[in-house]
Amino acid sequence: MRILYKVLLLLLIIVTFGYGFYSLRNDVDPAKNQPPIPPIPDKTKYELNLYFGSPDYKRLVIEKRVIVSEELSEEKVIMEELIKGPRNKILKVSIPPETKLLSVNTTDGICYVNLSNEFLNTYRWSQQMNEAITIWSIVNSLTELNEIQGVQILVEGNKVDVIEKYYSLKQPYFRNEELLKREALTPYETYNLFLDHLKNTNYNAAYEMIESDSKKRIDFVKFRLIMGNYARELKGYEIARYQTQKYSKEMVLVITYQKKKTNISSVEDELVEYWKLIYENNDWKIVLPI
The missing domain is CATH 3.10.450.100 (NTF2-like; domain 1)
Incomplete structure (x- = not known):
């Protein structure tokens, strides 16, 4: 009987030791102690309606563009593409290409676009860049998004009193359909x-x-x-x-x-x-x- 007890005790010790070794091995598994690898961000396909100046700078002309980007802010994508200028060479740039986008965010239906000082570069305006085309190129492109009703343009975080001669940037601007009236191309x-x-x-x-x-x-x-x-x-x-x-x-x-x-x-x-x-x-x- 004593022999049977000894055998059972030995088996108990072996099982206990084996379970402890197995648990210890799992606890030090290097794969389990590694921090989780963040997933690769998915790319998003954006179908944009961008507005640039007509050849005579008297109206806005739509240019459709498809962009695949990891950027999550569609407003930022729109502004970056506007600054790059039109792909159609007969259309006119609406923003001085040296301009840098400092920030863009939307609150309560108003999109706040913060641009660098290059936006006010006077030599660009001396080459007959049209202030109205510039403003509503930005406004009409951004208001293609349902959540945006108006656009406040800032320069280095400030509301500029006058852009060139006629337009103040002290207040938000809203969509302008008049500049979209179509004229036949030559x-x-x-x-x-x-x-x-x-x-x-x-x-x-x-x-x-x-x-x-x-x-x-x-x-x-x-x-x-x-x-x-x-x-x-x-x-x-x-x-x-x-x-x-x-x-x-x-x-x-x-x-x-x-x-x-x-x-x-x-x-x-x-x-x-x-x-x-x-x-x-x-x-x-x-x-x-x-």
């Missing part, structure tokens, strides 16, 4: 925008700029193939000059391209093209060559 502006869409592979927008008979002759698939090759061929060229020839129902643009100079060669190479446009549905439309 034939040259139309062609330039068409070419810009092609270079950016925005074929849907480019296809909408051609006239109806061209659409009947060339469907979208064929258009994308032909004009994609055309844009690639023009990649090394830039427009040097143009002329317009007006006829009763159409306009002909004579475009002279010049090959971009490189460090290897400075030989000038010119290419001349003729593009016909007709006025259709209150816009100039591109006539595709047969």
